[in-house]
Amino acid sequence: MRKDLATIGSTILFRGFEEPEIQQALSCLGGTVREFMRKEVIFRPGDILDSAGIILQGQVLLCKESMEGVRFIFSELGSGEIVGETALRATREESGYEAVAGTECRILFIQIHKIVRPGGHTCSLRARIIENMLALLLENNRTIYQKLDLVSHKSLRARILHYLTLQARKNNAPQFVIPFSRNDLADYLTVDRSALSRELQRMAVEGLIRFSKNQFELLYPYGTEVLSRPRKLSNR
Structure with missing residues (x-):
């Protein structure tokens, strides 16, 4: 003890x-x-x-x-x-x-x-x-x-960005590990798991985020929430 x-x-x-x-x-x-x-x-x-x-x-x-x-x-x-x-x-x-x-x-x-x-x-x-x-x-x-x-955010992307922005602020860094599996994150955001995975991929292509499993990096200033970015062709 x-x-x-x-x-x-x-x-x-x-x-x-x-x-x-x-x-x-x-x-x-x-x-x-x-x-x-x-x-x-x-x-x-x-x-x-x-x-x-x-x-x-x-x-x-x-x-x-x-x-x-x-x-x-x-x-x-x-x-x-x-x-x-x-x-x-x-x-x-x-x-x-x-x-x-x-x-x-x-x-x-x-x-x-x-x-x-x-x-x-x-x-x-x-x-x-x-x-x-x-x-x-x-x-x-x-x-x-x-x-x-x-949950007051209506769109799936807005919920994702709101959550990831809070995590970045909590860790005081744009790179962080979230405490959820993909299924648990979907349950936390109260969204469909497949829809969540598709939206994360779209956000990566558009240059908003970079991620691997539960490791994330925000590619936008996390003092604000950005709903769109110019599209990119890779998740580098």
Whole structure:
């Protein structure tokens, strides 16, 4: 567990905590590390969660399914982020989505109800953890608004460019690796996988992007989103 303290300390939930304080908080909250294989379900819609998970290693995809049975990904979480935030609520509620391991991952599940709904012993760090929990919920809201902004784009190309521009800004470089396979990217953009592949090829021919599998390079200024470029004959 000691080797994971840096990752735990990087989460919003433990922001501003020194290592001894993190250890103290974890002793109050308890904690169990679980490992998941790629595509393994972590929890399903309808599950009532009593533990929030800190991702120590790997990637977690948060998914929903439409009434027609179409799956889409509405968020992707990585090392240091928290999954299962419904466990942070004062009332026990069902999860409204599915969490799936996007890669092999390790997750530390903590009994957050011991802070939210303490019984006898109250952790001396309770107030600070609750303050950070509010910051976490605000961050989750920001992520939801980002996804709404993405799907508000009507055209497939606009969605692709919006997503790739955000990734370039996040990495502060025009070259980056996205955390999705082609199928997962289609689910995240809520578009058809074949249509996505065709549009990526067109964008490469037109000189907008260069890519190989999940490695991308933007060939336009990523401070703005460009919907067209003079056509080129190769993806060099």
